[in-house]
Amino acid sequence: MTTELNLRLLPSDNELYRDIIKPGQYIRTLHPYGYVYRLPEGAEVHTVRHQAHLLSHAEREQFTEKITIENEGVDDKITAAFTAGLLLGRYQPGFWKSEEQLHPLAAAGSLITFSHDSSALASAYLRERTLVDTQMEIMALVDAPANIKRPQYLAAWAEKSGKKYGYDVQVLDKAACEAEGLGALLAVNRGSEDPARFIIMQYKYQETGAAAGAGEGTEQDQTPLRKIAIIGKGITFDTGGVSIKGSQNLHLMKSDMGGAAAVFGTMEAIAKLKVKAHVIGIVPATDNSVDALSIKPSDVITGHSGKTIEIIDTDAEGRLVMSDGLSYANKYFQPDYLLDIATLTGSAVRTFGYECGALMSKNQAMSDALLAAGTASGEKLWPLPTWDAYRAGLDSDVADIKNYSGRPINGAIDAFKFLEFFTDEHPAFAHLDIAGVALKQGPFAKDRQATGFGMRLLVEWLEGL
Known part of the structure; x- marks a missing residue:
């Protein structure tokens, strides 16, 4: 040839x-x-x-x-x-x-x-090549079978990436999770053969070369980096727990860590591109399996925040583990922006199909910036209402909040209102539900295949802050 x-x-x-x-x-x-x-x-x-x-x-x-x-x-x-x-x-x-x-x-x-060729083309190509290489890495993570992609596998991936590209990674094992009080994550993990992992990644831009030696007192020195915390749902396989899912397409639940993959990809990409930001990525990782020890509907658990949660549906587990992530981020990092990303609800899929992710935020400027980043990156978002009227459905008789209202018609908004409860009323909080776009049927595989959705969107947004 x-x-x-x-x-x-x-x-x-x-x-x-x-x-x-x-x-x-x-x-x-x-x-x-x-x-x-x-x-x-x-x-x-x-x-x-x-x-x-x-x-x-x-x-x-x-x-x-x-x-x-x-x-x-x-x-x-x-x-x-x-x-x-x-x-x-x-x-x-x-x-x-x-x-x-x-x-x-x-x-x-x-x-x-x-x-x-030109220097401008070389620069544009280097950026694209950087993003493509990381996108393929996280696509492989999402497509990996659940018996390989266990919580410790995700932790090892993050540690390897952090060491290679120069950002900090800390992994809390089960004992450390218990000591930290990550009760919601540990509750979901009760049915698993693999201990949970709580993965904390931190990237902070550092000036190098001539810029670093410019001395104190410059305008750049006086402008602190904005601090952003991003939490990604790391459910490596979701059976639904005791509220078990049907068997049709159950094999696709290996992709229920698509939000975690987006966070992993974002952390690696911004470190490679040296984006001017201070970003904390948090991934609570476990599978949601069925066992004699699994949590059950009617259980009441206490999360990292100290707030109690009544379990109505064990298949609403992603919001549980992310509530611990949000609480941890607020306690230890006090971010200027707080965001989570997850393959969370069938409601988002029924609303938007497979064309875009759902965006929920009460901060209009943050919402507008994320929408613009989605359009620019090709990873589109569209907003859903965040009215407080939806919060009443999560009121519990026995705990501070319940994890599901029982109304699937507004399930995506339910999840937002639940997560919002654990943000300490953070003024710049956004929730992205990417259930319909992290995995897609298409021309590239016989079955549905990972897209890497979220990484390009978040990099675009971070670069614009």
Whole structure:
């Protein structure tokens, strides 16, 4: 086979092949060996990245290890995004197959070059490559089978990433969780063979080089970094507990740590990109299994906050473990912004389908910034109401709050109101429910496959603060 592939990008208004290639489509060519792709009208970075991913996946058997991209007249960020999409085509979930066929771009020595290179393109490509590599890592985490992806596996992943990219990682084992009073996490963990882990990651931007030696008294020195705490749901498999789920699609509950994956990816990405922020990522990790020791509906537990919770439904476990994460973040870090992200409710899926995540926040400026970051990154969000009238459904006769109102029609908002209860009325709190977008049916796998949703959105938001 030809050792080099030529991939030509055409602006949407380019006259070449105008009658043959419609915007957003491509043709295969023999001389030179490769493809001609016409950019869509008003091309956006995330759209072009996705279309290049489709191309790379569909045509992987025709690809070679060396590709030249002809990018004359094409914006550098668009070119870089297209290249990132080609690299996303390397991802496949079949790590445990006895025979794995690698994408040519995954081979050692693979190379992508550009006909029109520049420092701006090099910078844009480096950023895209950085994000793609981390995105593929967290996709692999979400797609991993539950017997491998146990709480200690997630903790080891975080420790390895922190050591490699220079951010701090602390892992609380079961004894440390007990000493800390992480009662909600430990309650969910009662039915598991694996002890819970509570993973705390911390990244703080540090000036380097000339900027670091500028001396005290500069304007930059006088501006403290904003502190952001992000909590990700780390349920490595969710049976529903005693309130057990049905068997249909139960195997997909290995993805119930999609929020944790987004936090892991965000922490790694901002450390690699050296984003100017102080970010704390927290992942309470356990599975939710059925056992004689499992918590039961009617139980009353005490969380890290000291507040008591009546268990109505053991399948509403994600909000339990995250309530401990929110309480811990407030107690030890006093963040300027507090956010959680989780594959939390079927209600969010029934409301928005598989097109966007649900956003709930009473802070309008924070909500607007997250919506804008979602649009820019291609990981879209849309708001749901946060009215206090919904809180009455969580009133309990026997405890400070119950974990489920029994009204699935507003289940996503229920979850927000429950989590809000553990934020100490934080003025800048947001909740993201990504149940419909962390895992998707599509052209890249026979079954549903991880998307890595949340990482790009959160990086975009953090860079804009």
